Amino acid sequence: MQAQQIAVTVPTVTVRDSVAHAVRLMALRRLPGMIVVDDRGRPRTVLPGTQVLRMAVPDSYRADRALARAIDEAHADHYWDELGDLTVGDCLHREPARVVTVSLDGTLLEVAALMAGQRSPLVAVVDRAGVLVGAITLERVIAEFAVAHPDV
Amino acid sequence: MSAIAALVIFVVAFFFIATEKIDKVKVVLVAGAVMLVLGFAPGADVWFSQHAGIDWEVIFLLLGMMIIVGVLKQTGLFDYLAIWSAKRSGGKPYRLMVMLMLITAVASPFLDNVTTIMLVAPVTVVVCNRLHIPAQPYLIAEILASNIGGAATLIGDPPNIIIGSRAGLTFTDFLVHMAPIVVVIFVVFVLLTRVLFRKSFRYNPEHVNAVLALQERRAITDVRLLTRCLVVLGLVVVAFSLHSVLHIDPSVVAMVGAGVMLLVSRMDVTEVLNEVEWPTLVFFMGLFVMVSGLAHTGVISTFGEWVIGQVDGNFFGAATALLFGSAVLGAFFDNIPYVATMAPVVEGLVAEVPDARIGQALWWAFALGADFGGNGTAVAASANVVAIGIAARTGHRISFWQFTRYGIIVTIMSCLIAWLYIWLRYFL
Numbered sequence: 001m002q003a004q005q006i007a008v009t010v011p012t013v014t015v016r017d018s019v020a021h022a023v024r025l026m027a028l029r030r031l032p033g034m035i036v037v038d039d040r041g042r043p044r045t046v047l048p049g050t051q052v053l054r055m056a057v058p059d060s061y062r063a064d065r066a067l068a069r070a071i072d073e074a075h076a077d078h079y080w081d082e083l084g085d086l087t088v089g090d091c092l093h094r095e096p097a098r099v100v101t102v103s104l105d106g107t108l109l110e111v112a113a114l115m116a117g118q119r120s121p122l123v124a125v126v127d128r129a130g131v132l133v134g135a136i137t138l139e140r141v142i143a144e145f146a147v148a149h150p151d152v
Numbered sequence: 153m154s155a156i157a158a159l160v161i162f163v164v165a166f167f168f169i170a171t172e173k174i175d176k177v178k179v180v181l182v183a184g185a186v187m188l189v190l191g192f193a194p195g196a197d198v199w200f201s202q203h204a205g206i207d208w209e210v211i212f213l214l215l216g217m218m219i220i221v222g223v224l225k226q227t228g229l230f231d232y233l234a235i236w237s238a239k240r241s242g243g244k245p246y247r248l249m250v251m252l253m254l255i256t257a258v259a260s261p262f263l264d265n266v267t268t269i270m271l272v273a274p275v276t277v278v279v280c281n282r283l284h285i286p287a288q289p290y291l292i293a294e295i296l297a298s299n300i301g302g303a304a305t306l307i308g309d310p311p312n313i314i315i316g317s318r319a320g321l322t323f324t325d326f327l328v329h330m331a332p333i334v335v336v337i338f339v340v341f342v343l344l345t346r347v348l349f350r351k352s353f354r355y356n357p358e359h360v361n362a363v364l365a366l367q368e369r370r371a372i373t374d375v376r377l378l379t380r381c382l383v384v385l386g387l388v389v390v391a392f393s394l395h396s397v398l399h400i401d402p403s404v405v406a407m408v409g410a411g412v413m414l415l416v417s418r419m420d421v422t423e424v425l426n427e428v429e430w431p432t433l434v435f436f437m438g439l440f441v442m443v444s445g446l447a448h449t450g451v452i453s454t455f456g457e458w459v460i461g462q463v464d465g466n467f468f469g470a471a472t473a474l475l476f477g478s479a480v481l482g483a484f485f486d487n488i489p490y491v492a493t494m495a496p497v498v499e500g501l502v503a504e505v506p507d508a509r510i511g512q513a514l515w516w517a518f519a520l521g522a523d524f525g526g527n528g529t530a531v532a533a534s535a536n537v538v539a540i541g542i543a544a545r546t547g548h549r550i551s552f553w554q555f556t557r558y559g560i561i562v563t564i565m566s567c568l569i570a571w572l573y574i575w576l577r578y579f580l
Contacts, residue, residue, distance in 0.1 A: 059545050060274030067274055068370040070235055073363065075282075081248030082281070084547055 001144070003106035007125040007134030012037045015044070015089030019055045020080070022088055023030065025051055032121035036088055041131045045092060046100040053070040055091040058082045096101055101126045108144060111136050154490075158192045158449040162403070162442055162493075168272075170485045172531075177431045180438025185446030202298025203496070206440040207319045209403045212434055214264075217307055220385060221267045222427030223417045228371035230268075234275035235368035243283055243360035245353040249293050250342055252276055257301030257338050261308040261331075262389065265526075265535035266429075272426045278544045282362035287548040289352040291444050292555055295346050295539045296562050297528050300341055302333040302535075303523035304577040306392065306402060310436075311482075311491040311522040311536075316402070318495040319502070319515045323392035323402060329516050334574040337524075344565060380416040386407060400524050431576055432534075437490045447496055456500035463501065467510050468579045470501060470537040471517035472571060478521030479567045483528020491522045513576050515580035520574070524566040530555040 013022045022034050026049060033048045045054075054062065057079065061068040064125045071079070101124045102111055111123050121138035165183035169176045186524045200207040207399040237251035252272060259268045280287035289402055302308035306316045306323040316326065319443060374376055390407035392402055416533055446452050463470040481490050498518050505511035526533030530552045536559075 060277060060542070063270070064274055066226075066231040066373075068374065070231055070367050070371040071278070072365040072367055075362075082262070082546070094433075104185065118388065 001108045002104065003102050003111055003123075003125045003136060004104040004133070005141050006108075006111075006144070007104075007136050008124075008140070010035065010135040012132065013088055014038070015087065015092060017088050018084055019088055019091060022052055023056050023080075029047060032139070035122065035124050035135060037094065037132055043099055043126060043130075044096045044133050045125050046120055046121050046122055047118055048122065055086070055088065056080050056083060064074070068106075079114045100124060101130075102136070103128075108141070111143055115141060154190075154192055155451050156450040157190065158187065158445045159451050161186055161192075161449075162446055162526050165442060166485070166489065168487055175434045176422025176486070177438065180435055180442060181522060184438040184441030185498040187441055193441055193443035193447060197448070198441055199385070201554075203499075204447060206437050207218075207314070207317050209401060210313050210440075212403035213307065213313055214408045214433060214436065215316075216408075217264065218277065218433075219410035219424060220406070220429045222424045223268065223359055223413045223419060224263070224381045224385060225271055225383055225427070226417075226419065227264070228373065228381075229378055230255070230271035231275055231371035232368045234272055235279070235366045235371065237273070238279040238363055241433070243355060243363050244282075244286060244355065245355050245456050246346060246421065248279070248283075249290055249345060249349065249353075252290060253293050253342060253345070254296040255348040257297040260298045260301030261305040261334075264307075264540050265302045265309060265533065268298050268302075268533045269295060269371065269539045270542070273542045277542070277548060277572040278366070279363055280352045280548070282366075282579070283355055285355050285357045286352065287316065287546070288543065288550050288554065289349040291539050291543050291548065291550065292543065292558050293349065295555070296341065296559065297338070298335060298535050298539050299523065299526040299533055300338050300562075300566065304331040307406075309523050309526070310488050311526075312519055314488070314491050314495055315515060315519050315522075318499055319512075321512070322395040323389075324395060325336050327393070329512070330519065333520070333570055336573075337569050340565065340569060341562060344562070348561065365389070366408050377417055381413065384413045384416060389414075393489065394461055407556075414420050424580065436492075439489055443496065446493070447542075456497045459497060459501055460504050463504075467505055467514065468575065471514055471574050471579070474498065474514060475517040478518055478566055479525035479528065479563055482522045483532045483563060486531070487522045487526050489531055490525075491518075494518070494522075510578060513574055516578075517570075517574050521567065524563055524570065526557070527559045527566065528563040529559055532559070 005007060011025050011029055013025065014037060015071050015085050033046060036044045039042050098118065100118045100120045101112060102114060104125060104127060114123055115121065115138060123136045124132055125134045125136060129134050136151050165179050168179045183432045188195060188198065203211060207547050210281055233253065233255050235253060241251050247480035256268055256272050273291055276290050277287045277292060280290055306312050306326045312326060315321065335433065366508065388405055390399065391405040413425060497573050498514060502511040502514050505514065540550045540555065
């Protein structure tokens with residue numbers, strides 16, 4: 001089985017999109033993460049869902065959990081109000097790129113190893129030019145395992 | 153020839169450190185490596201000589217305190233104190249500013265300024281957001297307060313650690329000679345903020361309830377951990393103070409304190425070590441190698457002899473020049489590399505002073521100038537840069553000039569009072 005056979009089309013974001021847009025997209029499409037592409041459609045970074053959420057939580061609360069605990073429930077329920085027009089690029093410029101990609105002919109083992117090694121529930125599938133053609137989700141990979149071992 | 157080459161390497165490195173065009177850690181590592189490879193700084197001295205190479209006393213004192221603070225910051229104590237004080241202020245802006253400055257200034261002498269700011273600034277932003285008032289004046293006031301408060305002790309500001317190690321000054325020496333004037337300057341500063349930020353004290357009492365809704369008690373989840381940490385920190389401070397009795401170096405006290413803190417907190421060692429600012433430690437090491445290169449090639453002794461010639465026995469003039477000169481240079485460059493470079497020069501100058509008391513006064517003038525110079529501009533001290541970064545990320549951008557126009561006034565005020573103090577206490 002090759003990567004291109006289990007890849008699906010997923011929505012992507014660019015560094016100019018707002019963090020709010022990225023989170024909404026992930027929620028509505030029930031994605032385990034988000035692929036950030038450049039202007040040529042090449043994956044710039046692949047963000048697991050928790051890293052997308054990380055962008056939505058203001059720095060102060062992430063760095064200081066005691067402060068997060070001190071916020072009353074009414075305000076805590078709307079923590080994203082402080083996001084404003086923060087863009088994906090604003091959050092990514094300090095982070096090293098996480099290019100979790102596999103080529104079209106990548107094997108199932110290759111994809112699984114990449115996911116496990118990079119702790120990413122999403123792997124971008126790219127063509128020879130490095131342009132995104134689809135993505136493989138964690139759900140799809142473990143489904144293959146479940147199908148192969150129905151009696152376990 | 154080697155002196156000129158070493159000086160060129162140093163000036164180029166200093167340019168990149170000052171302009172921040174390249175990461176300053178990379179700059180000092182490359183410059184230090186070049187000094188080593190060209191033989192300007194002999195390896196044996198660099199690694200094994202306290203005053204002619206890397207000052208491990210400074211490095212391990214910083215490391216030990218970073219570990220202690222790394223544990224202490226997990227307790228939520230500062231969030232509790234800042235929110236509690238915001239509530240006690242009843243949302244009244246000037247009272248709020250004074251309480252936040254007080255917390256910052258009291259914490260700064262025992263924790264490093266960057267940590268203090270990182271703990272207090274986010275809470276300040278939350279409180280200001282809830283009061284619908286701009287956070288910038290409060291953050292600026294906290295930065296200024298942290299740089300003033302940090303001057304009070306050996307461990308409060310990195311320049312003091314370098315000066316203490318180079319001059320053999322103890323924690324108690326700093327308490328006796330620096331703390332009194334720091335208290336006076338802080339009081340004047342608090343009064344000055346009433347005028348400096350007078351246009352920022354408008355607020356709507358309707359928003360106070362949002363501040364009162366904050367739950368400071370939830371910040372502290374483990375009272376036993378907090379108690380243990382405070383006991384260990386207290387013992388560390390006592391051990392610093394008893395240096396003349398115990399004769400244990402501050403770095404040893406800090407490292408033992410760090411070990412005990414790890415033991416009693418039962419926290420994961422890796423998690424705590426992640427709190428250590430390793431780039432800062434490496435920066436210090438590289439800096440010491442660069443200064444070692446200058447010392448070995450004779451640059452520092454030549455400059456020192458020139459300085460001694462200029463002083464010509466007028467030590468009050470020397471103290472005045474050190475205080476104001478350090479404040480001006482410390483304001484435009486990072487005061488840490490400035491102090492690391494100038495400390496050997498001041499040491500040479502002090503060696504020429506016949507009266508030990510006057511000699512020590514030169515060190516205090518140097519420390520006060522360098523510490524207060526940290527308030528001069530937005531880039532003068534690490535705490536300024538960190539706080540301005542937090543402000544920008546939380547939507548309360550502080551421009552270079554917005555900070556600097558307050559910083560210059562406070563620096564001039566601090567230096568004038570400090571100069572008067574030096575004159576009255578040591579030269580009159």
